[in-house]
């Protein structure tokens with residue numbers, strides 16, 4: 693099994709290192725041909741508008757959208773959550789892949805200086821996981837098919853629909869691999 697980390701912009705290295713520490717084979721994905729070589733993809737945090745633009749430029753946008761709608765496993769963290777969501781509520785509006793039935797508000801937890809860390813209780817994990825929130829998106833609507841895996845202050849921050857998983861926070865910065873392990877289980 694090989695996992696791809698979308699390598700166009702954002703905190704790519706931290707995801708790669710977390711996966712390698714788990715003994716997982718990793719490929720940094722920059723071209724659409726590489727999607728054939730992997731069993732699932734992580735879209736890291738960064739800047740969602742930039743990531744989307746570069747994905748289109750690399751010819752990854754339509755191919756990935758098609759693959760994910762047919763069941764290809766994908767995990768989006770922070771900006772990656774925005775890219776996978778159905779709709780972004782901010783102005784100006786931005787195009788998304790629209791593969792998971794959630795609407796998000798970008799930067800809803802404040803600016804860079806308001807970044808925070810909090811211990812999260814995650815479904816299926818028996819230890820608290822440090823959630824790092826950096827200009828994070830907030831889920832403002834969720835369809836009935838979406839399963840909640842963690843909540844912060846009454847708002848879902850980690851959810852899954854089929855083989856699509858998204859987190860508002862940065863599990864690759866938490867110093868643990870529990871959340872990545874859940875993605876591996878979701879892929880099976």
Ligand code: GLN
Nearest residue numbers: 737738739740770771827
């Ligand atoms: N604020 C970024 C965006 O809107 C996401 C921030 C992050 O990924 N840490 O795209």
